[in-house]
Amino acid sequence: MYDVVVIGAGPVGENVADRIVRGGLTVAVVERELVGGECSYWACMPTKALLRSAAALNAARRLPGAREAVTGELDAAAVLRRRDAFASNWQDDGQVSWLESAGITLYRGQGRITAERVVEVTGADGSTTTLTARHAVVVATGSGALLPDIAGLRESAPWTSREAAAAKEVPARLAIIGGGVVAAEMATAFTGLGSAVTMLARDGVLHLAEPFAGERVAQSLRQAGASVHLEAEVASVSRDGAGVVHLTLTGGAQVDADELLVAIGRTPNTQDIGLDAIGLKAGEWLHVDDTLRVVDVDGGWLYAAGDVNRRALLTHQGKYQARAVGDVIVARARGGAVEDGRWGRHVATADERAVPQVVFTDPEVASVGLTAAAAQTAGLRTRVVDYDLAAVAGSALHADDYQGQARMVVDEDRRVIVGVTLVGPDVAELLHAATIAVVGEVPLDRLWHAVPAYPTVSEVWLRLLEAYGR
Structure with a gap:
């Protein structure tokens, strides 16, 4: 018996469990594979390790002086070894140790919901353990790759x-x-x-x-x-x-x-977690409200966070949801009220129109909020402002022949930014400023007083505001 049972020990499940423990409740997590999940072993960390060495080499080749110092080609074997290290050589000892230090109980095996607040865990040896949650069960099983129906694939x-x-x-x-x-x-x-x-x-x-x-x-x-x-x-x-x-x-x-x-694309990892036992369809996405509670289950005991609810299939957004749902469960378990305002502490709303994302290609693509087309579809009266990143002094210093583009989408009725997209070398590091502007709904009149340091690529903020006009 635990206060909360979490199915899935990826970054989302880990953060849910941590928030629950910090709130003074007991929690168990169930994991059928490696603790740490997709991001640690097959996504965020190893893929960025695969990308980083070539990106650094290309950056050096764009700079006179550094270019002349580059005498060889990329060592692919060394890149793969570094990738292996960032994937912890596909061993989860460190993640398991963290769970133990945080006071989180781990059960290895396939977790299946068998009844309200009941999860049965089938271990690799076929043994079963029944876990009962006093307050809530959280599904954080993530998503898997979608394979299309192509002949012979x-x-x-x-x-x-x-x-x-x-x-x-x-x-x-x-x-x-x-x-x-x-x-x-x-x-x-x-x-x-x-x-x-x-x-x-x-x-x-x-x-x-x-x-x-x-x-x-x-x-x-x-x-x-x-x-x-x-x-x-x-x-x-x-x-x-x-x-x-x-x-x-x-x-x-x-x-x-x-x-x-x-x-x-992706498909939800809900094929074998017992959804049919509670009236849901196996293999489907789980639909939730802004407190991450599954809306199609009576009793208010089932929650879903991360990819599995399809709101925003990104690790950082899943962890954001994990913090929100952990606080929600603790508040409800203690009989407290959950704030329902748009920016309430326990409500997940930044996975609707304010999602930041970086695509680690060359050039990088960093974006937050709505595209121009999405804003128009949403019915907003907008103005789109574009600026050539290469025209910024900091960009020219950053690399010869720097090429890039910045776009901000402004809600003309409220005079706030609802979307930003940046394309160019190393623009990922510009994204959080844009995220704060969008999430905080900072009026353009106030952004004029956020003076970017010179000479940096961030000066593009001043140029975008100048292009927009007072």
């Missing part, structure tokens, strides 16, 4: 994001189906590592971002040697006896590769 043993992040060797030829964040980042990473990359982006590159972002990333990939095919759709896939993957496109063209990465 599954039989061809394609990579998903997991296999790409944990690759032991760099394939000579890598084909990628997809044009989203994972596809773009892995195209960047493996091109930098020496693969001949062919990207098949049916819906375009980074099609959910501002159009100029995908255009610049696609151009950069091509300049680096990758082949980027837009509006390309795969009809069938096969792998021959020699291990070569053959992709046939709908127009009849064929692409051959040594490995194939499929990165077209």
Whole structure:
């Protein structure tokens, strides 16, 4: 018996459990794989380690003086070793130790909900343990890669994001189906590592971002040697006896590769957690309110945080939700009121229109809030302001031939920024200022008094305001 049972010990589940313990309640977490989850072993940490070395090398080559000091090529084996270290060599001892130090009880195995506030854990040896929660059960099982119904695809043993992040060797030829964040980042990473990359982006590159972002990333990939095919759709896939993957496109063209990465989207990890026992459909996303409580279950005892609720499929947003839901559960367990105001402490609202995201391509794409198209769809009366990042003094100092673009989307009725997109080298470090402006709904008149230091790339804020006018 525990106050709360959390299914899933990834970064979201860990943060939920930590918040519960800090609130004075008891908690158990259930994990079927590695404690630390997707981000630690197959996503955020290892993928950025794969990307960083090539990015540093390219940055050096853009600077006279540093360029002349670069005498060799990227050492792919060294990059993979560094990646392994950041993935803790796929061992979770350190994460388990942290759980113990935080007073969180871990149960290893498959967790399944069998009744209201009851979770049955099946261990690797087939043994079962029944956990009962006094107050709440939280589902934090995340998402997995979505494989489309393409003839021969599954039989061809394609990579998903997991296999790409944990690759032991760099394939000579890598084909990628997809044009989203994972596809773009892995195209960047493996091109930098020496693969001949062919990207098949049916819906375009980074099609959910501002159009100029995908255009610049696609151009950069091509300049680096990758082949980027837009509006390309795969009809069938096969792998021959020699291990070569053959992709046939709908127009009849064929692409051959040594490995194939499929990165077209995500699906919720809810297929085997007992949803059918409580009237929900296995394999579906869980719908929640702003307190992260599942709306389709009576009794108010089931919550869902992170990817599994489909509000914002990003680790940092899942951890934000984890903090919110932990506070909600503690407050309700103690009989306190949960604030329901838009900016209430216990309510998750920054995963609606103020989500920050970085795509670690070359150039980087950093964004927060709404795109111009999304703002228009939302019915806002907006003004879009663009500025050439290369025209900022700090950018010219940062790198020769610096290329980039900044866009802010202004809600004209309230005179606040509702969206910012930045594309260029190292723009990720500019993003939090934009996030504060959007989340804090800082009036443009006040932003004039936030003076950027000179000469930095952040001076683009002044230039955007000047372009907007008083």
